[in-house]
Amino acid sequence: MTSASFAELDALSTEELRERAFARAREHRDIGFFWSVFKHLPDSDDAASLDGAPNSVGPTVDEAVALWRELTGHGYGEQEPLLRAAFIDYLQKA
Structure with a gap:
């Protein structure tokens, strides 16, 4: 699979980029990616109280x-x- 070019990805909405990146990270069970995104969300401390099993980090x-x-x-x-x-x-990495 060929990764999309920067211009193609940059033309997408932030929400579409998020959906694609999250789908890829779930597929690869990339907890590190999710954690890096989570800690950069505004007011992420408010959301930190969400409880989930380790195998459900994507959701x-x-x-x-x-x-x-x-x-x-x-x-x-x-x-x-x-x-x-x-x-x-993340989406450009093969």
Whole structure:
């Protein structure tokens, strides 16, 4: 499988990038990626109380992101450029 170019990925919305990166990380059981994203979310301490089994880290991070967005009514805030870069970088790795 050929990875997408930077321009192709950069044209996607942040949410689409997140969905693709999370799907890949779940497939590869890449807990390190989820943790790096989670700790960069605004107010991640509020979402840290989510409880999940170690084998369900993908859904737990998805739920943390959704919870934060629901509670604040915001996108990714000032962290969006950093998160977009992380998602694009992750998706470009073969």
